[in-house]
Amino acid sequence: MAGKVEARKAALRQKLVEAAEIRIARDGAGALRARDLAQDAGCAVGAIYNVFDDLTAIIMAVNGRTFQKLGAAVEASVAGAEAEPPSRRLILMSNAYLHFAVENTKLWRAMFDLRMAAGDAVPEWYMTALDDLFANIARPVGELFPDKDPGEAALMVRALFSAVHGIVLLGLEQRISGVPPERIEQMIAQVLEQIGSR
């Protein structure tokens, strides 16, 4: 039976990622414990390290899945809305981002909490997913500012994404704004409408 080991490894990988996803979603990435994970996956603690370099590698794997879902949610929010004005589409995407963050707070946080270990090579899937997300934002931005050169437009795309991210981040943080999601929607709309109607 050749390849049995490979299959075992792959199965363990998947079980570990699934267990980690459940635990992160419930308790946050900071509460993830190797021993709990091993128990969930029905393996020894040491086995984890045959399949992943360390715990952060598992969190990264979970983050990959989260990023996929986030991208899909944002993309879906403007599917079939091509006729809407560009600023409206920006607001739709931002609200999709907000709602994803509200409904998957712990998983969403895990994506940004993880301090990248000493700048060693951002994973390729990360850059791809990010580029996809930015491409969606770039379309309405291009319509709003047709005279901007590509470099400036790219900067604007990042600026808008970061701005919305900031509003969602601090809006969900108790100590800074601590306001209900409807208020956060208002904040996003206030800012983006100003930009759209200049």
Place this chain on the structure above:
Amino acid sequence: MAGKVEARKAALRQKLVEAAEIRIARDGAGALRARDLAQDAGCAVGAIYNVFDDLTAIIMAVNGRTFQKLGAAVEASVAGAEAEPPSRRLILMSNAYLHFAVENTKLWRAMFDLRMAAGDAVPEWYMTALDDLFANIARPVGELFPDKDPGEAALMVRALFSAVHGIVLLGLEQRISGVPPERIEQMIAQVLEQIGSR
């Protein structure tokens, strides 16, 4: 000699906070070690706990000082610029915020990294410092939108702060934008100018 103990305690408090500030500024809050701190302050590990509840309390104390400095830097950036148009003043404050973050990255990060332990009472100094900061932002916002009611204006203030915070945060993060500070200034200006000139 009554009160000798108090004096000792106060001196230890200060030495610990100073040592912690130096270490956080250099290595980040995550690298703060109780044993290192005790050595820096010339006391036993246990002594730390006679003076602070735990390590996060020390980080909080450092954050308090950082917040003071940040507030002062932002306020100074618009001192004597009352004649400038409001959107220009918003940009001045944002750039001050950016430069503070660039020059004190680790200390600035520490303020936001600290997960507030289960929502138990945000410290009073925190709310005060935040309100002071928001008051500075509220002035130009009030001039830009004189017709907005107070509630909406307050929301706008928070939205703008959060947006700028987001741009600075992700701008300094390698994996998302990873652009030089001048570009971050451009991003802020792009967004705020759109808002100012509606």
Place this chain on the structure above:
DNA sequence: CTTTGTCTTGAACCGCGTTCAAAATACAGC
């Protein structure tokens, strides 16, 4: 069936926040 290389196991290692019993120190009453 034996050999050899690989996988799996979980006890052990180590770093680190925090605690606590013992030693040191401060203070009050004489």
Place this chain on the structure above:
DNA sequence: GCTGTATTTTGAACGCGGTTCAAGACAAAG
């Protein structure tokens, strides 16, 4: 001062948690 009591300071020890590693289990080849 001196002695007894209370408080503070000490640092070794505790507990937790990520990671390692020597020993046993297992798979593939001869």
